[in-house]
Amino acid sequence: MIETMTPLVEDHAAGLEERGYCIIRGALPPATIAALDQDLAEDFARTPFCEGAFYGTTTKRFGRLLIRSQHAAALVRHAAILATVETLLSRWCDRIQLNVAQAIAVHPGAPAQMPHRDQDMWRAPAGEAEYLVNVIWPLTRFTAANGATMVWPDSHGANALIPEPRTAPVAAEMAPGDALMFLGSTLHGAGANRTEEVRRGIVVGYSLGWLKPYENQWLAYPPEVARSFPPELAALVGYRQHRPNLGNYEGQCxxxxxxxxxxxxxxxxxxxxxxxxxxxxxxxxxxxx
Structure with a gap:
């Protein structure tokens, strides 16, 4: 398994290092994505619209996906993606962690999101290290017209220190089953939804294990919930120490x-x-x- 995965991991890692992003076609079966979308339909319907100009008042968001659908784990634990993330981030940490697993619905009329870099959630030096890798999974088809994520190639790493990007943005057009990976230093933002359809997707992010995660994993998945997780998944959501002794409970893992x-x-x-x-x-x- 590792031998057949290695070329994929090397290819994904090379794309991230060279351009700041890569698109993986057919990363999961469309049927898995359709089942996840169906499981989340009621949550999308019941969740109110966001407040604030950054999240967008025509956008809905919610987390805790691992307890909302059994199919969410297929995205979070995707073997080649996890191996790629570990390859890229392990130079700066002892282990990686789940930073976020969030569902997003961009409704008709939504304006383009402000271009941003997700690493800026932490007040840490830019251009010296990578702090996270995000993966966007479309639940519905992503097109330039309905607000597909806009990515600025070669805007990552040390180029994040340049005030204005040197390249034009690219719309990450994808079908369910595809996945967009990009670095936390890569400039990106949701496009404007100029259609009458709702664009739905999932963002799964992984960060250095010593950072405070975007989503508070221990509240999202308390021990009584995490006991039902496979050990590897429980570790990914925070039930594992980061050496030396970081994130312990009574001095133990x-x-x-x-x-x-x-x-x-x-x-x-x-x-x-x-x-x-x-x-x-x-x-x-x-x-x-």
């Missing part, structure tokens, strides 16, 4: 909350990177001589 005996006193346990453990061992050895 928060995955302990998913077990049966969570009301017992716990001993704090080191969770160090190998280089840190070696440094501690060397210090203790020097003190013993």
């Amino acid at each position: 928060p995955s302990v909350l998913l077990g049966e005996r969570v009301d017992q006193p716990l001993a704090a346990i080191d969770a160090l990177r190998p280089d840190q453990a070696a440094m501690v061992d060397a210090y203790l050895a020097s003190q013993a001589t």
Whole structure:
């Protein structure tokens, strides 16, 4: 499986590094996307329109997708996409985390969204590191007319420091089953919906494991919910420490909350990177001589 996946991962990673984005055609079966869209239909109908000029008053948004539909996990846990994200972000973190899983419906008459970079949610240095990778999955067909996501090629990385983009935007036209991946440093924004149809999609984002995520995962998926998740998914939504000792519960990995005996006193346990453990061992050895 890994051998057949590697060329795909290398291709996706190269596109992200070179252009700041890539489109994966046929990433999932359209039937999976259709089933997810059907599961979310009532939530789309009941959710009120957003407030504020950035979210858009003709747009609806809601999260907690992993408990709204069993099909959402297929997007969040897509093997080639996760491997691509880990390839790109692992140089800056011990592990990645789920940053957001959100459904979005852009209604007729919606204006174009202000071009922006998602990394700007954190007040961190730009152009030196990548903090997240986002993936947009269309639930309905994305066209230039109905507001497909606009992406500015080569606006990522160090080019994010340039006041004005050097390239014209591209409309990411896609069909259900396709996926748009782009870096947190890439300039983008929803296009204007000039049609009479509602454009629906999903954004799944992954960020460095030591950042505060956009969606509060522990509230979205508390222990009584996360206990039903496969271990890998529970870890992705936050039930795993980021070395050294970051995000612990009583000094242990928060995955302990998913077990049966969570009301017992716990001993704090080191969770160090190998280089840190070696440094501690060397210090203790020097003190013993």
